[in-house]
Amino acid sequence: xxxxxxxxxxxxxxxxxxxxxxxxxxxxxxxxxxxxxxxxxxxxxxxxxxxxxxxxxxxxxxxxxxxxxxxxxxxxxxxxxxxxxxxxxxxxxxxxxxxxxxxxxxxxxxxxxxxxxxxxxxxxxxxxxxxxxxxxxxxxxxxxxxxxxxxxxxxxxxxxxxxxxxxxxxxxxxxxxxxxxxxxxxxxxxxxxxxxxxxxxxxxxxxxxxxxxxxxxxxxxxxxxxxxxxxxxxxxxxxxxxxxxxxxxxxxxxxxxxxxxxxxxxxxxxxxxxxxxxxxxxxxxxxxxxxxxxxxxxxxxxxxxxxxxxxxxxxxxxxxxxxxx
Amino acid sequence: xxxxxxxxxxxxxxxxxxxxxxxxxxxxxxxxxxxxxxxxxxxxxxxxxxxxxxxxxxxxxxxxxxxxxxxxxxxxxxxxxxxxxxxxxxxxxxxxxxxxxxxxxxxxxxxxxxxxxxxxxxxxxxxxxxxxxxxxxxxxxxxxxxxxxxxxxxxxxxxxxxxxxxxxxxxxxxxxxxxxxxxxxxxxxxxxxxxxxxxxxxxxxxxxxxxxxx
Numbered sequence: 286x287x288x289x290x291x292x293x294x295x296x297x298x299x300x301x302x303x304x305x306x307x308x309x310x311x312x313x314x315x316x317x318x319x320x321x322x323x324x325x326x327x328x329x330x331x332x333x334x335x336x337x338x339x340x341x342x343x344x345x346x347x348x349x350x351x352x353x354x355x356x357x358x359x360x361x362x363x364x365x366x367x368x369x370x371x372x373x374x375x376x377x378x379x380x381x382x383x384x385x386x387x388x389x390x391x392x393x394x395x396x397x398x399x400x401x402x403x404x405x406x407x408x409x410x411x412x413x414x415x416x417x418x419x420x421x422x423x424x425x426x427x428x429x430x431x432x433x434x435x436x437x438x439x440x441x442x443x444x445x446x447x448x449x450x451x452x453x454x455x456x457x458x459x460x461x462x463x464x465x466x467x468x469x470x471x472x473x474x475x476x477x478x479x480x481x482x483x484x485x486x487x488x489x490x491x492x493x494x495x496x497x498x499x500x501x502x503x504x505x506x507x508x509x510x511x512x513x514x515x516x517x518x519x520x521x522x523x524x525x526x527x528x529x530x531x532x533x534x535x536x537x538x539x540x541x542x543x544x545x546x547x548x549x550x551x552x553x554x555x556x557x558x559x560x561x562x563x564x565x566x567x568x569x570x571x572x573x574x575x576x577x578x579x580x581x582x583x584x585x586x587x588x589x590x591x592x593x594x595x596x597x598x599x600x601x602x603x604x605x606x607x608x609x610x
Numbered sequence: 611x612x613x614x615x616x617x618x619x620x621x622x623x624x625x626x627x628x629x630x631x632x633x634x635x636x637x638x639x640x641x642x643x644x645x646x647x648x649x650x651x652x653x654x655x656x657x658x659x660x661x662x663x664x665x666x667x668x669x670x671x672x673x674x675x676x677x678x679x680x681x682x683x684x685x686x687x688x689x690x691x692x693x694x695x696x697x698x699x700x701x702x703x704x705x706x707x708x709x710x711x712x713x714x715x716x717x718x719x720x721x722x723x724x725x726x727x728x729x730x731x732x733x734x735x736x737x738x739x740x741x742x743x744x745x746x747x748x749x750x751x752x753x754x755x756x757x758x759x760x761x762x763x764x765x766x767x768x769x770x771x772x773x774x775x776x777x778x779x780x781x782x783x784x785x786x787x788x789x790x791x792x793x794x795x796x797x798x799x800x801x802x803x804x805x806x807x808x809x810x811x812x813x814x815x816x817x818x819x820x821x822x823x824x
Contacts, residue, residue, distance in 0.1 A: 372634075372642075379639045388633030440761065 299601060300549055300565040307569065311576035318579055325458060331571035332460035333519045333526075335564065337542035338549075339464075339471045340401075340515030342563045345546050346475070347508045348488040348555030349408060349415035354516040354542055355535035356426035357400045362520035363430045365393030366439040366530035369446060386445045394517045400426055401513020405506030423539070430532050440529040450526025460522045467515065471560045484508065489556025544591065545570050548598040569594070651763045657770030664752050668706075669796045669817055671750075675709030675734065676725050682801075682808055694801070695751050701803035704749040707813055708796045709734065710821050713787050721787040722810055723795075735810040736795060736818070738780050738787075741772040745814050749798025775816060783818045792821040 312319040337354045344351045369389040373382040384392065400422060407418035452459040475481035483504050486494040495501050519538075524530045549566030551558025573594060577587045673693045681689035690696070694703035711723030711734055720737040724730050747753055747768035758764045786793060797815040801808065 372637075374639055376639060381637045381639045381642045383635045383637050385632055385634060387628075387631050391633055 300562055300569065303548075304565055304569050304572065307572050307576065311572065311579070315576065315579040318576060323575065323579075325461075327568075327571045327575045328461045329458040330575070331567045332458070332464035333522055334538070334541050334545055334570065335464040335567045336467060336515050336519035336522065337538055338545040338563045338567050339467055339560065340512030341539075341542040341546050342549070342551055342558060342560060343471070343475070343484065343508045344415075344512045345543075345551050345553060346484050346488045346555060346558055347505055348491060349505065349508070350419065350543070350553070351401075351404060351509065351512045351516075352416065352419040352539050353400065353404060353422035353426055354512065354519075355538035356423045356430065357397050357513050357516040358520035358523065358535035358538060359430045359530075359532065360400065360426045360433070360520070361393040361396045361517035362524035362534055363434050363439060363530040363532065364396050365389040365521055366442055366524050367433055368392055369442055370439055386443075389446065390449075390521055393521045394514055397513040397515070397517025397520065398510050399513070401510040401516070402506060404513065405509030408509065409502035409505050427532075430534075434530065434532045436532055438529045438531045442524070442528055442530075446525050447528050448525070450522050450524070450528075460526065463518065463522065467518065468560060468564055475560055480504070480507070485556055487555075541570060544595045544598075547595060553599075566598075651766075653763065653766035653770045656763075657767055657774055660753070660767070661771070661774055665750065665816060668750060668752060669708065672706045672708035672796045675707045675711075675811070675813070678705060678707060679725075679733070679808060679811065686806075690801070695748075697748055697755075703801050703803075704745060704751075705799045705801065706750045706796075707799055708794075709813075710792060710794045713789050713791045713793060715789060716787045720812075721783060721793075723793065732810040734795075735812045736783060736787075736793075736797065736815045737812060738784055741775055741814060743772075743800070744768045745798045745800045746771045746775055746816060749800065749814075775814060779815050779818060783815055786818065786820055794819055794821045 308319070317323055337358065341351060341354060366389070368382075368384040369386065372384055374380075375382065404415075404419050404422050407413045407421070408415050411418075413421075449459055449463075454462055475484065483494070483499050486497070486499060487501050487504050491501060520535065523534055527534075545566035546558070546563050547553060547566070548569050549558065549562030549564070551562055570591065573591060574587065577590060582590070678689065678693045681693060690703040694705045696703050709723075709725060711725045712729055714722045714724045714730065714732055716722075719739050720735045722732045723734040723736065725733040744765075747764075753764075753767070755761070755764050758767075783793075795813065795815045796817045797813040799811055799813045801811075
């Protein structure tokens with residue numbers, strides 16, 4: 286293997302290499318790190334970010350960005366929790382719609398999809414830059430969450446709903462199963478479907494994709510809609526895990542998800558990246574958070590370290606891109 | 611045509627699924643409102659019921675103050691485990707205590723007692739002002755937060771228990787307290803993790819009376 290191909294291979298597996306090195310270092314530094322309980326704990330913790338990051342990957346691959354995922358997470362969880370707990374009263378009909386657990390899940394997903402669709406429409410039909418459109422949605426969704434909850438947490442959602450966030454199947458936490466299923470679905474979507482190929486084409490060169498006859502706007506709307514739906518899944522998992530929908534849920538989560546996508550090697554310019562890279566990015570952030578916590582590093586320093594890791598990842602990506610050109 | 615059939619088939623399957631797993635139920639609103647009114651949590655009633663049916667019957671479970679103070683001075687960690695309880699992530703320890711002491715002084719914020727009939731030191735302070743916090747609710751260990759459907763109910767109960775102490779115990783304490791009088795008391799105390807100076811130990815009284823003559 287010559288030096289050039291070695292460099293190519295190293296770049297290809299740089300995220301995996303970083304993860305392996307981190308696991309090795311943290312295992313040596315803390316005896317509590319590489320245990321079954323802690324591993325399951327890390328997987329459960331990253332499952333939320335993984336759901337968000339899968340959607341974020343699709344959006345970034347299309348050349349966009351979605352800053353609203355944290356707020357969408359909060360609103361989807363709050364609406365699902367509110368309906369599950371209190372139902373929906375229709376005084377004029379003297380009726381109360383008592384929503385079941387599957388009903389709450391469907392409504393929560395629906396909320397995420399509607400907000401995602403609205404993001405897509407703002408970006409495509411109104412030609413707003415994705416940064417601005419989703420920043421607006423970040424504020425709108427957070428405000429709607431406050432209005433819906435009155436600023437108070439919605440608690441006491443019952444064991445059936447709680448199972449989604451705290452249950453186990455075959456010894457593995459349910460959120461991990463759900464996120465693994467979503468990873469599989471996103472892998473199929475991006476690798477085995479025409480939509481996936483079109484997504485890369487739109488992100489790589491939107492003009493060329495348009496001239497090739499692709500329905501660029503429809504693809505983008507669909508991407509934001511999927512991003513919203515995946516943020517809603519994360520919202521349902523957070524709510525179920527805490528048995529509470531808090532108005533401040535998901536604050537700042539968009540940064541963690543963007544970080545995971547970037548660390549996983551997806552280009553912020555769009556058109557280049559992979560779902561598996563994002564999985565690695567989430568694992569790196571999850572392992573980093575967990576390891577720093579086990580090593581009793583102050584939360585303030587944890588923020589600094591995470592920021593530095595993101596900068597290093599982006600710098601490595603840029604350096605690689607320059608070499609390619 | 612094939613596409614339409616596939617869509618119809620998918621909708622049919624979906625309808626069948628949701629028939630088996632319904633998304634919602636329709637219930638008459640008045641029926642629900644009546645049920646809610648019947649089962650609504652009333653913190654005042656709950657606090658009164660707890661006070662009469664559990665708290666007043668548990669006074670003999672409280673630990674002896676001189677014994678606990680001596681244990682805290684000798685081995686604080688062991689004493690906190692043996693006599694106290696710590697809730698959740700809090701690093702304070704709550705104690706349920708009983709004792710007898712001679713009133714040394716009556717201050718604006720409470721009554722200072724010296725333990726034992728002949729004591730003179732300021733060992734215990736029984737506060738007589740407004741009560742805040744959850745010491746009364748949590749100090750006895752008789753109430754379990756998980757038995758309440760939400761934390762708001764649990765907090766409301768705490769407020770009502772404090773009101774009960776303010777309304778029924780503190781006036782009696784103020785009336786009885788005079789320097790030289792010997793009082794028997796039962797109450798709850800909270801000791802922070804880093805608290806080393808325990809005298810006077812602040813104990814919120816839940817029962818107080820004149821000590822029987824020796």
